[in-house]
Amino acid sequence: MSNPVLIIGAGVAGMTAAVELADSGIKTILVERQETVGGNALDLYKAFPTDDCFYCFEGNRWRPGIRKCFYRSALTDQPNISLRMNSEIGDISGAPDQFSVKLKVGPGYVNPKKCTMCGLCLEKSEAFRLLSPQCQPQAVVYDPTKADDGAKQAEEECPTKAINLGAQPTEETVQVSDIVIATGYHEMQPVNVDEYNYGKHPNIITQLELAKIIDPIGESGGVPVRPSDGKPAKRVMMVQCVGSRDENYYPYCSKICCIFALKHANILTQERDDVKVSVVYMDIRTYDRYERYYRESRNTGVEFVRGRVSLIEPRKDDTLDITVYDSLLDKYLKFSVDLFVLSSALEPSEGTDKLIETLGIKSTSGFVGMVDPASENEVVVGDHIYACGAALGPAEVPESVTQARAVVSKILQSRK
Ligand SMILES: Cc1cc2nc3c(=O)[nH]c(=O)nc-3n(C[C@H](O)[C@H](O)[C@H](O)COP(=O)(O)OP(=O)(O)OC[C@H]3O[C@@H](n4cnc5c(N)ncnc54)[C@H](O)[C@@H]3O)c2cc1C
Ligand code: SF4
Ligand code: SF4
Structure with missing residues (x-):
């Protein structure tokens, strides 16, 4: 059986790639450094080109029959997607098709599968926050720098025992066949x-x-x-x-x-x-x-x-x-x-330069792509290495989604 595909970044581009690969039966590991998925599109209100509300952006048909809303996607429940929030990429070694990648997984203070968003902890302590009503996973997050007695009380009283204030960061090494860079942009x-x-x-x-x-x-x-x-x-x-x-x-x-x-x-x-x-x-x-x-x-x-x-x-x-x-x-x-x-x-996300260097990808702009205008939309950036969305250079959502789908199609072809 093939190794899973690693996708770095869970913005619109990374989520599209993960969901569509998973729906095609391919296991994916989706790594996101923030505590919620959605990337920069999480806070944008109305979206061009259709002026739809970003929460239900039409371009993303994540789950036919559920709603065209990527914030209600089944990301956390899709068995072929392993979602690692609050995580960073460490060393990458090995050969194409058999990469070995170290993941630094941040402490899981709140278990998103258990949190029912009852709000009790939000009342007890300012250390708990709901990042956005549409956030995925649908769970509160905890900021240890604001720890107080209320947080301790919330941990004891949480009805689903979702809170673990003693959680520690962990490291693991995963073997993956392909790497998809979907690290987006930074303003x-x-x-x-x-x-x-x-x-x-x-x-x-x-x-x-x-x-x-x-x-x-x-x-x-x-x-x-x-x-x-x-x-x-x-x-x-x-x-x-x-x-x-x-x-x-x-x-x-x-x-x-x-x-x-x-x-x-x-x-x-x-x-x-x-x-x-x-x-x-x-x-x-x-x-x-x-x-x-x-x-x-x-x-x-x-x-x-x-x-x-x-x-x-x-x-x-x-x-x-x-x-x-x-x-x-x-x-x-x-x-x-x-x-x-x-x-x-719009500049490359922090750490993109390191990925470019480690993976030996060409770049003249700091983004993964933009080496020359002819290759701007080229999603294959190395042997078993792909990029999509704003990681390739500033891009709107429909373009990011199209590129992610191109990546999916390239990976499916390579596995035939
Ligand atoms: C003010 C503003 C308004 C906009 N309005 C629109 C609009 O109306 N319509 C439209 O189509 N587009 C709009 N855009 C563009 C839109 O934001 C992008 O098209 C979209 O966010 C690109 O998605 P992405 O997944 O490629 O990147 P991002 O949204 O940047 O997501 C990248 C994700 O990768 C994560 N990440 C980065 N590096 C790492 C790493 N090393 N390890 C793990 N995770 C990592 C980030 O945390 C982030 O979650 C707007 C942009 C701005 C600035
Ligand atoms: S008290 Fe527990 S279930 Fe309720 S919002 Fe907080 S973490 Fe979630
Ligand atoms: S799109 Fe180009 S021309 Fe327009 S503000 Fe941005 S950098 Fe300037």
């Missing part, structure tokens, strides 16, 4: 991009931070608010290409940030009559079907300024005065805004 924290003052003023945020603010299940119930004081944000400015297309940071275009900026601009202006949005850009790059978002935002009154932000001056009331050089008008324009949102570069 660059633009702390070093001095001109934008990120990290120095609470109302200067990134697009992923904005996505959390406007998510109806978030703290403000979806109302766009200023982090500084919780007051409604009426004037929002976005700035594109922060850290992308910039030789000082990342020379590549992050490909999808124009689209998610326009998505956010449209959500803000269409859901709230009193919010005004301006977008400062070099070029608006809306490929393929996404031109619709650009048209829509122009029709709903989003203001586009081609130019550069030259000065940000915080006022005492936490409003930000922004000076922008408009290169079409050859003029300096002044704005006063509540939120300044940076469309920050």
Whole structure:
């Protein structure tokens, strides 16, 4: 019998690969470093290209007959998937088709198969948290740095005995036939991009931070608010290409940030009559079907300024005065805004460089792919080694799902 397939990363791409391989009868080990699956798509509210709610994203038909909702997938119950949460990849050795991989599995403080999400521990101690109502596995998580007497009490009183505060990390070595890299992306924290003052003023945020603010299940119930004081944000400015297309940071275009900026601009202006949005850009790059978002935002009154932000001056009331050089008008324009949102570069997830080096994969950008435009969508990146989704470079969800399915089809072919 063949060894199982190892999938690194349980975002949309890794989950698609795992579920479809498992449904085809192939055993998979799905390793995720976080305590919930879903990756970056967990906090995105509405999703382009269909504007569906991300919780029931149509592109992912995980379980026909159950709902098209990947957060209710049977990931934890599918017998062919062995899910390792809170885990990291260690040394990789051996030959293709017979890789030997060390897994560092974090302590399992809460057993997801036993937790019924009754909420008792959440009342007893702040060390327990529900990451998201849609999280998978459907279980609370425990943060040992916040341990207190309430946590101990919760462990004793948990009705299903799901809590083990003494849990320890473990290590194990698995033999696998193939490795699928689905490690996704990380939104660059633009702390070093001095001109934008990120990290120095609470109302200067990134697009992923904005996505959390406007998510109806978030703290403000979806109302766009200023982090500084919780007051409604009426004037929002976005700035594109922060850290992308910039030789000082990342020379590549992050490909999808124009689209998610326009998505956010449209959500803000269409859901709230009193919010005004301006977008400062070099070029608006809306490929393929996404031109619709650009048209829509122009029709709903989003203001586009081609130019550069030259000065940000915080006022005492936490409003930000922004000076922008408009290169079409050859003029300096002044704005006063509540939120300044940076469309920050998408960079490879932490540790991807080590995987690339260990597995001897080519990369010129830090991502697994993007070696040249012709190979951008090539999912076979080595002998019995594959990559899909944003691990190959910035990608939207439908693209990530398609690439994951391509990986599945390649593995199935190789086993014929
Ligand atoms: C602000 C914003 C809005 C967006 N809106 C949309 C939208 O509306 N529609 C759309 O289609 N796309 C959207 N996207 C893009 C979407 O987030 C990606 O297409 C999608 O998340 C890619 O999925 P993925 O599985 O490839 O990667 P990720 O979502 O990044 O998942 C990767 C997973 O791998 C895990 N991981 C990483 N490294 C390791 C490791 N070494 N070991 C173990 N686990 C690891 C991570 O913890 C994560 O869970 C948006 C992106 C942003 C930034
Ligand atoms: S008390 Fe136990 S079953 Fe209830 S939410 Fe906490 S861990 Fe889950
Ligand atoms: S997608 Fe748009 S904002 Fe992002 S790097 Fe490319 S041009 Fe800049």
